[in-house]
Amino acid sequence: MAELKWTEGRDYVIDIRYANGNRQAVAGLADELIVSRPDLLITPGDASARMRVHRTKTIPIEFAISVDPVGNGLVESLGRPGGNAAGMTNQLHELGPKRLRLLKESFPGVVHVGVPYEPNDLASIGQAKAVEAAAKTLGMRTTLIELRQAADIEPAFARSASLGIDAYLPVAGPLTVAHGQAIVDSANRSKIPAIYVVAQLADAGGLMSYGPNIPDNFRRAAGFVDKILKGANPGDLPTQQPTRFEMVVNMKTAKVLGLTIPPSILLRADRVID
Numbered sequence: 001m002a003e004l005k006w007t008e009g010r011d012y013v014i015d016i017r018y019a020n021g022n023r024q025a026v027a028g029l030a031d032e033l034i035v036s037r038p039d040l041l042i043t044p045g046d047a048s049a050r051m052r053v054h055r056t057k058t059i060p061i062e063f064a065i066s067v068d069p070v071g072n073g074l075v076e077s078l079g080r081p082g083g084n085a086a087g088m089t090n091q092l093h094e095l096g097p098k099r100l101r102l103l104k105e106s107f108p109g110v111v112h113v114g115v116p117y118e119p120n121d122l123a124s125i126g127q128a129k130a131v132e133a134a135a136k137t138l139g140m141r142t143t144l145i146e147l148r149q150a151a152d153i154e155p156a157f158a159r160s161a162s163l164g165i166d167a168y169l170p171v172a173g174p175l176t177v178a179h180g181q182a183i184v185d186s187a188n189r190s191k192i193p194a195i196y197v198v199a200q201l202a203d204a205g206g207l208m209s210y211g212p213n214i215p216d217n218f219r220r221a222a223g224f225v226d227k228i229l230k231g232a233n234p235g236d237l238p239t240q241q242p243t244r245f246e247m248v249v250n251m252k253t254a255k256v257l258g259l260t261i262p263p264s265i266l267l268r269a270d271r272v273i274d
Contacts, residue, residue, distance in 0.1 A: 063087035067123035086234035097134030124173035157186035168194035202248035212242035
């Protein structure tokens with residue numbers, strides 16, 4: 001915002017609410033913000049954005065990392081949103097199959113992949129289905145691992161260890177983002193490979209990650225804020241896709257787990273954690 005010549009405290013004020021991974025708290029927080037009549041509502045992803053779209057048709061809404069803005073009813077189309085919401089997609093539906101291929105290329109012996117997902121989140125369900133479909137074309141199979149609350153994480157991974165799972169591919173959702181460290185720790189205890197959606201989880205000890213650069217998405221989202229606060233109609237602003245993607249390999253974790261990362265993967269990595 002500073003680069004766009006806006007000064008916080010002089011030109012705008014940010015009123016922030018956090019749900020801290022508690023899905024039940026989101027509706028109340030959304031209502032609080034709407035009652036305050038802000039000039040713009042900013043939200044990260046699908047679940048919270050969808051809740052706001054259902055609650056107001058007049059306050060502009062900007063989303064920064066929607067998985068499927070059309071499928072989740074945030075916009076009518078990517079090119080012409082048509083309503084009061086606009087923003088960025090992170091293409092996670094499309095990238096799930098690519099992560100699966102990277103996992104297979106890195107560890108050719110992997111045939112059975114566990115997919116932790118959130119059955120209460122439409123975006124998470126969509127990502128899991130995309131991975132399932134891709135697995136069939138690669139001669140692999142998947143087992144979906146339901147995560148409904150934080151307390152499910154450790155026992156879910158412990159149960160899945162007895163199913164002959166060779167690797168994990170967690171998909172993104174409110175719970176998996178809020179409790180990413182617990183997912184990484186549980187996957188690492190299984191001593192098998194895992195690939196994650198965002199680089200932050202590789203930094204947190206995850207073996208590998210591939211996905212959009214999330215901080216860059218938020219930086220670019222400031223452009224929508226700039227336009228909307230200057231009078232643009234959100235319905236006229238085309239949805240933008242990420243332009244920066246990154247693959248991160250955590251060699252410290254690979255060594256702890258006793259796994260070998262092929263040189264071809266290391267050469268393609270944007271960042272290697274030694």
